[in-house]
Amino acid sequence: xxxxxxxxxxxxxxxxxxxxxxxxSWDQETKMPKNGSKFRAQQLSTLAEIxxxxxxxxxxxxxxxxxxxNENLTNDQKRxxxxxxKAFNKAAKYNSEFIIEESKLISNAFQKWRLAKDxxxxxxxxxxxKKLVDLRIKECEIxxxxxxxxxxxxxxxxxxxxxxQVENIFSDVKEFLVPFIxxxxxxxxxxxxxxxxxxxxxxxxxxGIELLKKMEYDFNSxxxxxxxxxxxxxxxxDDTRVTTRIDEDNLSxxxxxxxxxxxxxxxxxxxxxxxxxxxLGETISLGIxxxxxxxxxxxxxxxxxxxxxxxxSLKSIFPNQLSDVSVNDFYKAANSVKPSLIRTNADELTxxxxxxxxxxxxxxxxxxxxxVKDLPSIWNHKYKEYLNxxxxxxxxxxxxxxxxxxxxxxxxxxxxxxxxxxxxxxxQAKVENPNLLNNIKDGNNKNLLKWLREKIHENGxxxxxxxxxxxxxxxxxxxxxxxxxVIEKYSNLYSI
Amino acid sequence: xxxxxxxxxxxxxxxxxxxxxxxxSWDQETKMPKNGSKFRAQQLSTLAEIxxxxxxxxxxxxxxxxxxxNENLTNDQKRxxxxxxKAFNKAAKYNSEFIIEESKLISNAFQKWRLAKDxxxxxxxxxxxKKLVDLRIKECEIxxxxxxxxxxxxxxxxxxxxxxQVENIFSDVKEFLVPFIxxxxxxxxxxxxxxxxxxxxxxxxxxGIELLKKMEYDFNSxxxxxxxxxxxxxxxxDDTRVTTRIDEDNLSxxxxxxxxxxxxxxxxxxxxxxxxxxxLGETISLGIxxxxxxxxxxxxxxxxxxxxxxxxSLKSIFPNQLSDVSVNDFYKAANSVKPSLIRTNADELTxxxxxxxxxxxxxxxxxxxxxVKDLPSIWNHKYKEYLNxxxxxxxxxxxxxxxxxxxxxxxxxxxxxxxxxxxxxxxQAKVENPNLLNNIKDGNNKNLLKWLREKIHENGxxxxxxxxxxxxxxxxxxxxxxxxxVIEKYSNLYSI
Numbered sequence: 001x002x003x004x005x006x007x008x009x010x011x012x013x014x015x016x017x018x019x020x021x022x023x024x025s026w027d028q029e030t031k032m033p034k035n036g037s038k039f040r041a042q043q044l045s046t047l048a049e050i051x052x053x054x055x056x057x058x059x060x061x062x063x064x065x066x067x068x069x070n071e072n073l074t075n076d077q078k079r080x081x082x083x084x085x086k087a088f089n090k091a092a093k094y095n096s097e098f099i100i101e102e103s104k105l106i107s108n109a110f111q112k113w114r115l116a117k118d119x120x121x122x123x124x125x126x127x128x129x130k131k132l133v134d135l136r137i138k139e140c141e142i143x144x145x146x147x148x149x150x151x152x153x154x155x156x157x158x159x160x161x162x163x164x165q166v167e168n169i170f171s172d173v174k175e176f177l178v179p180f181i182x183x184x185x186x187x188x189x190x191x192x193x194x195x196x197x198x199x200x201x202x203x204x205x206x207x208g209i210e211l212l213k214k215m216e217y218d219f220n221s222x223x224x225x226x227x228x229x230x231x232x233x234x235x236x237x238d239d240t241r242v243t244t245r246i247d248e249d250n251l252s253x254x255x256x257x258x259x260x261x262x263x264x265x266x267x268x269x270x271x272x273x274x275x276x277x278x279x280l281g282e283t284i285s286l287g288i289x290x291x292x293x294x295x296x297x298x299x300x301x302x303x304x305x306x307x308x309x310x311x312x313s314l315k316s317i318f319p320n321q322l323s324d325v326s327v328n329d330f331y332k333a334a335n336s337v338k339p340s341l342i343r344t345n346a347d348e349l350t351x352x353x354x355x356x357x358x359x360x361x362x363x364x365x366x367x368x369x370x371x372v373k374d375l376p377s378i379w380n381h382k383y384k385e386y387l388n389x390x391x392x393x394x395x396x397x398x399x400x401x402x403x404x405x406x407x408x409x410x411x412x413x414x415x416x417x418x419x420x421x422x423x424x425x426x427x428q429a430k431v432e433n434p435n436l437l438n439n440i441k442d443g444n445n446k447n448l449l450k451w452l453r454e455k456i457h458e459n460g461x462x463x464x465x466x467x468x469x470x471x472x473x474x475x476x477x478x479x480x481x482x483x484x485x486v487i488e489k490y491s492n493l494y495s496i
Numbered sequence: 497x498x499x500x501x502x503x504x505x506x507x508x509x510x511x512x513x514x515x516x517x518x519x520x521s522w523d524q525e526t527k528m529p530k531n532g533s534k535f536r537a538q539q540l541s542t543l544a545e546i547x548x549x550x551x552x553x554x555x556x557x558x559x560x561x562x563x564x565x566n567e568n569l570t571n572d573q574k575r576x577x578x579x580x581x582k583a584f585n586k587a588a589k590y591n592s593e594f595i596i597e598e599s600k601l602i603s604n605a606f607q608k609w610r611l612a613k614d615x616x617x618x619x620x621x622x623x624x625x626k627k628l629v630d631l632r633i634k635e636c637e638i639x640x641x642x643x644x645x646x647x648x649x650x651x652x653x654x655x656x657x658x659x660x661q662v663e664n665i666f667s668d669v670k671e672f673l674v675p676f677i678x679x680x681x682x683x684x685x686x687x688x689x690x691x692x693x694x695x696x697x698x699x700x701x702x703x704g705i706e707l708l709k710k711m712e713y714d715f716n717s718x719x720x721x722x723x724x725x726x727x728x729x730x731x732x733x734d735d736t737r738v739t740t741r742i743d744e745d746n747l748s749x750x751x752x753x754x755x756x757x758x759x760x761x762x763x764x765x766x767x768x769x770x771x772x773x774x775x776l777g778e779t780i781s782l783g784i785x786x787x788x789x790x791x792x793x794x795x796x797x798x799x800x801x802x803x804x805x806x807x808x809s810l811k812s813i814f815p816n817q818l819s820d821v822s823v824n825d826f827y828k829a830a831n832s833v834k835p836s837l838i839r840t841n842a843d844e845l846t847x848x849x850x851x852x853x854x855x856x857x858x859x860x861x862x863x864x865x866x867x868v869k870d871l872p873s874i875w876n877h878k879y880k881e882y883l884n885x886x887x888x889x890x891x892x893x894x895x896x897x898x899x900x901x902x903x904x905x906x907x908x909x910x911x912x913x914x915x916x917x918x919x920x921x922x923x924q925a926k927v928e929n930p931n932l933l934n935n936i937k938d939g940n941n942k943n944l945l946k947w948l949r950e951k952i953h954e955n956g957x958x959x960x961x962x963x964x965x966x967x968x969x970x971x972x973x974x975x976x977x978x979x980x981x982v983i984e985k986y987s988n989l990y991s992i
Contacts, residue, residue, distance in 0.1 A: 013545075019539055020516055033719050033735055033737075035734040036731065036735030039735065043512040047516055220530050235535065235536070238535055239532030239535065273535075
């Protein structure tokens with residue numbers, strides 16, 4: 001046994017504990033009887049404590065520092081050690097008081113948020129949210145940053161991403177998307193009313209499974225279940241699960257949540273099992289993760305080629321509901337753009353304005369420029385400004401998302417960045433596989449998956465997100481790929 | 497924070513880790529996709545290592561020793577400390593080499609056993625089994641014992657139980673049951689052929705759920721799933737789950753496995769949540785646990801009163817299959833006695849001869865009087881002697897049970913002891929609740945459950961098994977209650 005082996009062993013031990021937490025969380029969201037929540041929270045908190053102890057173990061830190069200056073390691077080994085040391089140094093910045101305070105605040109804030117949302121009363125949540133914002137401001141100082149305190153929070157989810165970069169991205173968004181969406185709003189509406197007919201639960205379920213299988217999601221290394229909010233999770237590359245939600249009055253919800261979560265899961269199933277428990281066995285960042293889900297959901301799953309392949313099957317399952325709907329009608333409805341109140345139901349264009357609003361608010365909260373008590377009016381003002389929508393109630397406005405009650409600040413921008421990565425990756429995939437759209441039309445998704453596996457999945461954390469992007473596409477993340485994708489698709493759809 | 501609070505905190509931490517392991521194991525048996533097993537085994541092994549580290553933590557041991565001589569504690573607190581110290585001292589006897597060797601041997605033995613069973617070739621398993629027996633012989637010396645090395649193994653599952661006591665119990669079994677079963681074998685057969693008609697999976701499932709609800713099993717604090725072998729497990733009193741297996745060609749399997757596992761689960765649901773993580777929040781022993789499952793399965797679930805209540809419902813679900821079957825026919829079939837090859841399919845009388853055979857073999861293995869290579873012939877000889885059955889193959893004989901491949905020696909006797917406790921407890925319940933059988937007939941199981949809760953469940957480990965038995969029934973475990981139950985029921989059923 002040498003030092004590197006010792007490191008691998010300890011790193012895998014940490015991962016085993018974290019993956020165990022994921023099993024408990026998955027069970028909590030999908031199977032746990034309702035009375036189980038109290039002790040489950042305690043069990044999860046104990047595992048989190050153990051994970052933190054292992055992650056900040058002094059001997060482990062010493063070992064990482066020794067290995068980090070060992071020139072005899074391979075490049076992959078060096079990369080593992082470098083990233084593990086970085087994670088160690090970060091974990092070591094938190095003392096246990098912070099961890100305990102955070103855990104209490106979040107647990108309390110989550111309850112208050114639910115109550116506030118149920119009662120359409122922001123003031124119930126206000127105090128908890130203020131405390132969480134203050135905690136995150138403190139955390140920015142604990143973690144440190146070069147330019148902007150919010151950088152420290154962005155880095156939790158997208159290593160290396162800065163506030164300045166996000167501002168640049170959103171200035172492109174504003175400049176292009178806001179007028180483009182305006183144009184769409186003034187053109188002819190697309191009819192998507194057939195989505196809201198009655199679609200039986202069991203038949204929807206079966207169709208979702210069929211879509212996952214066609215995506216090459218491996219049910220020997222995963223499974224699908226129902227949950228209140230769709231998510232994907234993984235316990236190893238060999239056990240990566242998805243969930244969905246089925247609304248009998250809305251067919252679209254199940255379809256694109258299945259494809260979206262399937263895209264996340266394909267990424268986790270594509271990481272190499274031999275790297276389990278090491279950075280090279282982990283996905284890069286939330287932005288890259290979201291690029292995989294969005295690529296499948298939007299670039300593939302809302303394309304005419306995809307529905308040329310899958311629509312007959314859907315129509316045979318729901319012949320009455322879809323009797324008057326051609327594949328082209330279906331494709332159009334799948335891409336209908338309509339400014340709306342709720343982010344999670346938004347189309348793939350207005351979606352980014354929802355994210356923009358949250359980013360602007362979070363940034364100013366962390367800067368101390370705005371205060372929590374003013375959030376409802378700020379929120380409503382921005383929805384009017386960017387989406388031309390009047391927010392009728394805080395439950396449907398500032399209280400709609402769970403994230404802040406979980407203390408997650410700096411998370412939302414990864415959704416938008418993921419979409420832009422997706423457009424850039426998908427463009428490259430088409431360049432390198434000229435038959436790609438035909439493959440999709442033929443129901444053959446193997447080539448696309450093979451390309452994603454080789455270019456992205458199998459690397460784990462071998463490269464930082466921006467390096468990977470350059471490796472895969474020859475250039476840095478650039479908004480023009482998304483713009484080009486949007487113009488091509490929607491100009492045609494809306495005759496603009 | 498005082499010492500006792502520190503102890504409670506650490507003890508709960510250990511329990512949280514163990515309960516997390518139970519969640520991972522439950523998932524493994526019920527939901528996990530097939531490729532997930534490799535990393536799941538590793539995750540479980542890491543949690544086991546952490547649990548062992550916490551259980552043998554020196555500071556924790558010191559704290560327990562200090563508390564154990566603290567006269568200011570309440571009786572319940574003293575009991576908790578006493579039992580935790582006992583567990584600590586036991587855990588401390590094992591060094592990590594033993595734990596690692598054991599884990600490797602078991603993992604290997606399990607694979608060899610499956611292969612041996614599938615190929616009907618005992619020699620494939622022989623070497624692994626020999627190593628496991630040798631390990632257990634070594635373990636007896638590590639743990640220590642007063643009279644017989646096998647006592648040390650029995651104590652793992654039934655604290656305080658000795659080989660001499662088990663021998664006494666089985667001498668009663670032999671003296672009474674062997675001739676009694678012989679008499680039954682010579683009398684008229686009971687027709688139970690209707691059990692083996694076709695019973696649809698989903699309808700069986702629904703009926704099983706109905707039975708669990710009628711037992712007062714709380715689905716807000718539990719759930720039922722399917723698994724290859726039925727089991728019950730718990731993560732807290734508020735989350736205690738059961739599984740069943742459904743064979744469309746054998747109705748009886750689902751019915752009595754549901755009731756059996758439901759009985760186990762009612763015990764776990766009845767332990768007091770405020771004692772979670774402490775000995776008073778744990779069930780006493782496998783024997784007492786089995787008494788709860790067997791009491792519901794046999795004393796309740798194979799009684800005429802029970803089927804007078806539930807048979808109409810069953811018949812309405814399967815009208816064709818049961819058209820010619822009266823409730824009395826059904827009751828008789830539920831109690832048909834037939835010597836058979838497989839323990840898990842045995843009736844409630846011959847069952848104990850299966851256990852007797854395993855006990856006799858285990859004892860002589862640990863004594864070194866017989867050797868592993870001779871087990872097939874010894875097994876077959878004993879099946880002829882006690883059950884008058886010719887074993888056609890080792891797969892259906894010495895290789896049928898999983899337990900030895902798991903390294904479990906000393907476990908089987910708790911099955912039999914459980915049945916005898918069940919008879920004694922149920923007799924007492926009837927004495928104290930003269931309307932009990934009428935309640936069961938009326939489908940009102942609340943009184944029985946209330947009695948079990950107060951007398952047994954809520955105590956947790958407050959009393960040793962034999963003390964509890966005296967408290968509840970006024971006397972030590974006595975075989976005559978089982979004998980009396982058997983004579984009353986079966987003399988009538990078989991007119992003997």
